[in-house]
Amino acid sequence: MSHQADPNRYQNMTYARCGRSGLKLPRISLGLWHNFGYVDNYAVGRHIVLRAFDLGVTHFDLANNYGPPPGSAETNFGCMLRQDLAAYRDELIVSTKAGYDMWPGPYGEWGSRKNLLASLDQSLKRMGLDYVDIFYSHRFDPETPLEETMGALDHAVRSGKALYAGISSYRPEQTRQAAAILKKLGTPCVIHQPSYNMLDRWIEEGLTTVLREEGIGSIVFCPLAQGQLTNRYLKDIPKDSRAAREHFLKPAAVQKQLPKIQKLDALAQQRGQTLAQMALAWVLRLPEVTSALIGASSVAQLEDNVKALEKLEFTAAELAQIESILAAAA
Numbered sequence: 001m002s003h004q005a006d007p008n009r010y011q012n013m014t015y016a017r018c019g020r021s022g023l024k025l026p027r028i029s030l031g032l033w034h035n036f037g038y039v040d041n042y043a044v045g046r047h048i049v050l051r052a053f054d055l056g057v058t059h060f061d062l063a064n065n066y067g068p069p070p071g072s073a074e075t076n077f078g079c080m081l082r083q084d085l086a087a088y089r090d091e092l093i094v095s096t097k098a099g100y101d102m103w104p105g106p107y108g109e110w111g112s113r114k115n116l117l118a119s120l121d122q123s124l125k126r127m128g129l130d131y132v133d134i135f136y137s138h139r140f141d142p143e144t145p146l147e148e149t150m151g152a153l154d155h156a157v158r159s160g161k162a163l164y165a166g167i168s169s170y171r172p173e174q175t176r177q178a179a180a181i182l183k184k185l186g187t188p189c190v191i192h193q194p195s196y197n198m199l200d201r202w203i204e205e206g207l208t209t210v211l212r213e214e215g216i217g218s219i220v221f222c223p224l225a226q227g228q229l230t231n232r233y234l235k236d237i238p239k240d241s242r243a244a245r246e247h248f249l250k251p252a253a254v255q256k257q258l259p260k261i262q263k264l265d266a267l268a269q270q271r272g273q274t275l276a277q278m279a280l281a282w283v284l285r286l287p288e289v290t291s292a293l294i295g296a297s298s299v300a301q302l303e304d305n306v307k308a309l310e311k312l313e314f315t316a317a318e319l320a321q322i323e324s325i326l327a328a329a330a
Helices: 043-054 073-089 113-127 146-160 172-185 207-214 253-269 275-283 301-309 315-328
Strands: 013-016 024-026 027-033 059-061 093-098 132-137 162-168 189-194 217-221 289-292
Touching: 024 132, 024 253, 027 275, 027 301, 043 073, 043 301, 073 093, 073 113, 073 275, 093 113, 113 132, 113 146, 132 146, 132 189, 132 275, 146 162, 146 172, 162 172, 172 207, 217 301, 253 275, 253 315, 275 289, 289 301
Parallel strands: 027 059, 027 289, 059 093, 093 132, 132 162, 162 189, 189 217, 217 289
Antiparallel strands: 013 024
């Protein structure tokens, strides 16, 4: 039996226009980078996805290599689409990407036309879809002409296999060049997906200016710094955490940031928010940020993050206090 969506799902979610396009995204989107592969509990992942949709989260972000193993997140999400959300396909924004290592040989990664278009076909097959809403070049390829990579995105859109073209983790000048090529081809670059959070602010050094000038929206990943900007590491490093497993996070780096995290948590409590909620509100303060892309390992975590939208405003004093905390020597 397919899922019966909450009839009130759009009443509390807020949406923002993506750059100068007609596309609107929920201010909070759900990413399936972790927790949705074959190694994870399918029932838990399904519960998270369906609860997200009931909360008005219409955008689900994937990539060819999400799992583990690579590809399994798309396969699992495809099952959820068929079994639960088929009736709501036109209400969903489904995105995928290609560019990181996916299969053996010289065509299994980076930004060649061969890799991107073969990968898109594989992703569509895994998800059981005729098209994705957004198809990204997952990373800049220094050895493939940018014209070829952008030409592949243009072809994906013109062939009807994607509705919008996007790029991820491109630096400011690369972004400007990519936008110019796509504009000339007649398929605009609608969205950029960079990392951004209180501890990783690189997009403020030129990229936001390019996004604004080119009319490109953005959806930021890792807004909680792999869990550092939550209550998970306030006291120590839990044994089951990513830092304990040295999975993207190093224990020494987490410990170094701890004094800042504790001060930020105190400010969040003064605001009546969890640290995660404040961190999400903080990335969404920038007009160039269309949506914040969260991960979730439980429904409770998802619901806590979505509540960030209940208080997005900051006073000038609060923003100044955050800057002071972040500027302090670690």
